[in-house]
Structure formats: C-alpha cells, structure tokens
Amino acid sequence: MDGQITSSITLYPDQILVVNPLLIMITIPMFQIVIYPFLDKIHLKTTLLQRMAIGGMIAALAFLICGLVQLRVNVLFLIHL
Structure with a gap:
C-alpha cells in the first residue's frame, strides 16, 4: 500500500x-445530534445497554468482513505468484 488517497493527498503510516x-x-x-434524535422520532428509543450491544455486534461484523477480505487477498496473492 502506498497510502495514496487522491493525486494530492498521501496518508503515511505514522499519520494513521x-x-x-x-x-x-x-x-x-453526529450520533448525539442526528442519529439518536432521529431514532427517538421514529419510536426506536434504545437504552445505553442496547446501544453497547449493537456496537459490539457491529464490531464483530467488521472483524468478520476484515477476515473475509484477508482470505480473498491471500488467495489472489497465491494466484499471482
């Protein structure tokens, strides 16, 4: 990875x-001003514990997606050797 985002923006490893x-x-x-008031307006009020559980599930899903992407990268790497 070269860190090139656009032609004029480069992200270096120490900037991560x-x-x-x-x-x-x-x-x-953004969550406090936009998302939570919107959820309250459509009657989907959640408790703090529910929000934490949802966040944990989203984090688990993100790790699963990262794992699947890594498996795909490994397969493509072996094909191009």
Whole structure:
C-alpha cells in the first residue's frame, strides 16, 4: 500500500494514529445530534445497554468482513505468484 488517497493527498503510516481519535470526535456529536434524535422520532428509543450491544455486534461484523477480505487477498496473492 502506498497510502495514496487522491493525486494530492498521501496518508503515511505514522499519520494513521490520528485517524481513530479524529473519527471519534466526528461521530460522537453526529450520533448525539442526528442519529439518536432521529431514532427517538421514529419510536426506536434504545437504552445505553442496547446501544453497547449493537456496537459490539457491529464490531464483530467488521472483524468478520476484515477476515473475509484477508482470505480473498491471500488467495489472489497465491494466484499471482
């Protein structure tokens, strides 16, 4: 991976450490201002425990998808050897 995002933007490995806190600072207000009020409006009010469980399921799904992508990369790598 060369880190090239666009022709003028390159993301270097040491800059990856900044991405997680940046995404957290963006998504927490987005959930508090947009998503949770919308869910309340359509009568899908959730408790904190339900939100944590949903987050855990989404994290598990993300790990599963990463594993499947890695398996595909391994197969393609072996084909091109």
